[in-house]
Amino acid sequence: MTQLDRIRNFSIVAHIDHGKSTLADRLIQMTGTVAERDMKAQLLDSMDIERERGITIKANTVRIEYPAKDGHTYVLNLIDTPGHVDFAYEVSRSMRAVEGSLLVVDASQGVEAQTLANVYQAIDAGHDIVPVLNKIDLPAADPERVKENIEDVIGIDASDAIPISAKTGLGIPDVLEAIVKRLPAPKGDRNAPLKAMLVDSWYDSYLGVVVMIRVIDGVIKKGDRVKMMQTGAVYGIDKLAVLKPQMVDIAELGPGEIGVLTASIKQVRDTRVGDTITHERKPCAEPLPGFKPAQPVVFCGLFPVDANDFEALRDAIEKLALNDASFSYEMETSAALGFGFRMGFLGLLHLEVVRDRLEREYDLDLITTAPSVVFRLHMKDGEVRELHNPADMPDLTYIDHIEEPRIKATIMVPDEYLGDILKLCQDRRGIQQNLTYAGSRAMVEYDLPLAEVVFDFYDRLKSVTKGYASFDYQLSEYREDNLVKMSILVNDEPVDALSIMVHRDRAESRGRVMVEKLKELIPRHMFKIPIQAAIGGRVIARETISAMRKDVTAKCYGGDATRKKKLLEKQKEGKKKMRQFGKVEIPQSAFINALKMDS
Ligand SMILES: Nc1nc2c(ncn2[C@@H]2O[C@H](COP(=O)(O)OP(=O)(O)OP(=O)(O)O)[C@@H](O)[C@H]2O)c(=O)[nH]1
DSSP: OOOGGGEEEEEEEEOTTSSHHHHHHHHHHHTTSSOGGGOOTTTTOOSHHHHHHTOOOSOEEEEEEEEOTTSOEEEEEEEEOOOSGGGHHHHHHHHTTOSEEEEEEETTTOOOHHHHHHHHHHHHTTOEEEEEEEOTTSTTOOHHHHHHHHHHHTOSOOTTOEEOOTTTOTTHHHHHHHHHHHSOOOOOOTTSOOEEEEEEEEEETTTEEEEEEEEEESOEETTOEEEETTTOOEEEOOEEEEESSSEEEOSEEOTTOEEEEEOOOOOGGGOOTTOEEEESSSOOSSOOSOOOOOOOOEEEEEEESSGGGHHHHHHHHHHHHHHOTTOEEEEEEETTTEEEEEEEESSHHHHHHHHHHHHHHTTOOEEEOOOEEOEEEEETTSOEEEESOGGGOOOGGGEEEEEEEEEEEEEEEEGGGHHHHHHHHHHTTOEEEEEEEETTEEEEEEEEEHHHHTTTHHHHHHHHTTTOOEEEEEEEEEEEEOEEEEEEEETTEEOGGGOEEEEHHHHHHHHHHHHHHHHHHSOOOSSOEEEEEEETTEEEEEEEEOOOOOOTTTTOOTTOHHHHHHHHHHHHHHHHTEEEETTEEEETTHHHHTTOOOO
């Protein structure tokens, strides 16, 4: 067990790409925690998909031993927090497990929207903060300007910010000294009953569920029987270890320490991030405050393109669920798409990551229906219902009013793109709250309906600003608005997977865009196909796909049988990506593309 004043626990907060992972790797490398030959680029981003997309999803941690200039050796525990807004709850929990943060800002870029969001989480958690200016090796780096920028925008003292290059290693020793000198040691009582926070958990194919903990008070040992205070479950501890970053067994963990345990826990779902772990026999009096389970906010349907793949899809989802407790799923049947699942996610990125993993790791072709938020239906009889799927919308005559979730969005953007951003937000029913400047960058705050952000807001934001805008949001409240369900009929048949909730004032224009897009997206058939958008029984937009004789072999006159066969095969291949609705075949890509609002 390590003495409290020789421990420093910290996290690194940064905007995506400002160099958080590179700095973490350097700290590990310079302290000899990992042998040089074992050093993989971006050690902490363990999942392939994370590495590919350059985002960190699962919180991760490493214990570093650092011999400081004062002659003592310190234990530095770094908790790696996820950088994306969808995982804000995980970020806020892991922040509460440490006492300080390194605030990394790219010295050629300055403060971005996620810098702000993450640093405010750190400030909320009561952290001491050491600003670090990264990438000073770049010609465009301007540390003095970025110091001012940090002071202006965040409002913390940046005069002694540490200039570094995580790439070349310049300044890293100063960072290590600053962690010891400028961040506080943890507090805790070794003799009090055990109180530990469940910071994170994940599934390991050899060890089963691994739980990361931060001990607040008391001592935890291998073999102890512990209780999770929220779930009430009791477990015997099989293994206690620290992460270096590979697991190294340890006999006990005392106050201020961070480590992992295993305890024959079956699935990640049995653990709750933020839960309090205590001894079964001698529990602590109070659990840690502020526990709340992560709530999915974006829902969509996932269906196999080939109906025969349903069991394979179920299998794949159950396997993924072992490792990710933050999405929800239940079986769903759609008149149009057959058997599938309605799944709930923490946000759009989370949705994309899960869908990608299902398609890639389990080799499934999937149809994703329109992402939808959770609407609150206030019924005339006083009941309040949650609507997860527009297809389940009850008859309007039973509904008194409908509420939708709103967000507070913060967007940072260079001056010259501000006009485009304001227009985009206005188009999405946004209400401007605030507009300030830091140098030539504008910071705007908008109150927006989450429903308008879940389709393609982020893509649009990136494209109108050539990638220079940054964006972050928080859910704010549910508010009433004039919302209706719009259905799409293809060849006079409603396609439930295409129905969406829209604002009544926007219904007509959305409907027109959708039917026009579907006209492009659905190939011609041998007969005319009407496509209609309707609210209740009233058609608000209509297009027709004209008929065509679809004979792909017509071009091959005469006898070339192999060529003919090849063409037919190609057609069959294309068919796999199609889905039959009555007499009409709709390509799977149409379900998402029909909803994009770029035209
Ligand atoms: N020139 C230069 N490039 C750097 C430096 N530090 C990091 N980079 C590069 O910047 C990019 C982003 O660095 P990462 O460490 O992946 O950034 P991150 O903040 O961890 O990103 P996420 O994990 O996506 O949040 C990579 O291409 C790094 O090689 C630096 O000091 N100088």
